[in-house]
Amino acid sequence: MSLGNLGSGLAVRDLVVRFGNTTAVDHVDLDLAPGEILALLGPSGSGKSSLLRGIAGLEPLAGGLVAWDDVDLTNEPVHRRGFGVMFQDGQLFPHRDVGGNVAYGIEHLSRAERAHRVGELLDLVGLTAYERRAITTLSGGQAQRVALARSLAPHPRLLLLDEPLSALDRALRERLVGVLRDTLKATGTTAIYVTHDQDEAFAAADRVAVMGAGRVLRIGTPREVWRDPRSETVAAFLGYAPIISAQTALALGWPDGLGYAARVALGPDALRVADTGATVAVVEQLDRRGHTAVLVDLPDGQRATLRSPVHVEARHLAVALDPAHCAVLPGEADAG
Numbered sequence: 102m103s104l105g106n107l108g109s110g111l112a113v114r115d116l117v118v119r120f121g122n123t124t125a126v127d128h129v130d131l132d133l134a135p136g137e138i139l140a141l142l143g144p145s146g147s148g149k150s151s152l153l154r155g156i157a158g159l160e161p162l163a164g165g166l167v168a169w170d171d172v173d174l175t176n177e178p179v180h181r182r183g184f185g186v187m188f189q190d191g192q193l194f195p196h197r198d199v200g201g202n203v204a205y206g207i208e209h210l211s212r213a214e215r216a217h218r219v220g221e222l223l224d225l226v227g228l229t230a231y232e233r234r235a236i237t238t239l240s241g242g243q244a245q246r247v248a249l250a251r252s253l254a255p256h257p258r259l260l261l262l263d264e265p266l267s268a269l270d271r272a273l274r275e276r277l278v279g280v281l282r283d284t285l286k287a288t289g290t291t292a293i294y295v296t297h298d299q300d301e302a303f304a305a306a307d308r309v310a311v312m313g314a315g316r317v318l319r320i321g322t323p324r325e326v327w328r329d330p331r332s333e334t335v336a337a338f339l340g341y342a343p344i345i346s347a348q349t350a351l352a353l354g355w356p357d358g359l360g361y362a363a364r365v366a367l368g369p370d371a372l373r374v375a376d377t378g379a380t381v382a383v384v385e386q387l388d389r390r391g392h393t394a395v396l397v398d399l400p401d402g403q404r405a406t407l408r409s410p411v412h413v414e415a416r417h418l419a420v421a422l423d424p425a426h427c428a429v430l431p432g433e434a435d436a437g
């Protein structure tokens with residue numbers, strides 16, 4: 102049934118998923134344009150998987166609507182939505198080889214068409230000539246690339262990826278997130294990508310939605326969400342720390358123009374050593390890759406980290422805040 106006003110791509114309206122007394126997804130609205138990649142980010146238990154599964158049709162809805170190109174799919178079974186799903190463990194068939202796995206969803210095609218599509222996708226995910234390899238001989242990263250090729254083979258109009266890289270180590274994740282994004286873009290696939298890793302979300306997506314307690318707290322491009330998290334919850338989840346009052350920010354040399362109730366969230370490079378400024382006590386120094394993390398106590402008693410190229414000798418430092426590496430948050434009373 103055409104709904105008449107929801108536009109092209111995915112539209113989610115007022116979606117609710119409940120498990121007993123737990124509301125896992127709490128009245129969520131979401132729009133996704135064709136070809137767009139959205140990352141769903143949020144702490145454990147914030148409802149990311151439940152939202153994804155609700156959209157896929159894998160979880161019954163307690164309320165709301167899922168539509169594609171203005172057509173209501175809420176009551177369509179999973180396999181009639183034209184959506185694909187890829188999970189953390191890939192769920193490959195061990196008794197089929199790589200090519201057999203990729204061809205799984207396209208067995209209605211002619212042998213030649215199938216072979217062409219399988220070859221094309223294996224090329225895209227960087228596994229050319231792996232077609233006859235046994236699944237049991239693949240590394241974790243290779244297996245996830247096969248899983249990606251398999252889920253893309255039937256041309257899903259929406260691909261739902263649930264923590265597709267989280268079983269892999271960080272270095273491999275950083276590399277594969279690029280392969281994943283490039284492959285989704287090369288195939289023009291619209292996708293929702295669930296992860297709890299901020300870096301992965303920012304690297305994969307055109308837009309990021311940060312969830313908390315079943316709701317979408319903030320949605321925008323990675324740059325918009327980072328620059329303007331709009332709430333302490335989102336800022337803290339993105340890795341801003343600590344969050345200080347306007348008064349403390351002014352004491353640390355903030356150039357003015359802050360509302361009395363505003364709060365300032367410090368990003369990783371927010372504090373720097375200055376010739377003049379507030380003096381803070383050095384508490385501890387930790388060796389990091391390429392820099393020293395100098396832990397200092399701010400005038401309000403909160404601990405903050407300053408990145409320094411070398412260990413500092415002094416027990417006290419003059420520091421200043423760099424507004425370009427901070428986010429200004431509205432005071433509780435102004436928060437919308």
Ligand SMILES: Nc1ncnc2c1ncn2[C@@H]1O[C@H](COP(=O)(O)OP(=O)(O)OP(=O)(O)O)[C@@H](O)[C@H]1O
Pocket residue numbers: 120123124125143144145146147148149150151152297
């Ligand atoms: N099958 C289930 N039965 C009961 N409660 C569930 C079920 N699945 C999820 N929940 C609950 O719903 C809420 C949201 O869980 P969900 O798995 O969607 O969160 P998440 O953000 O994906 O978490 P994670 O990052 O840990 O996977 C949690 O409180 C969780 O305990």
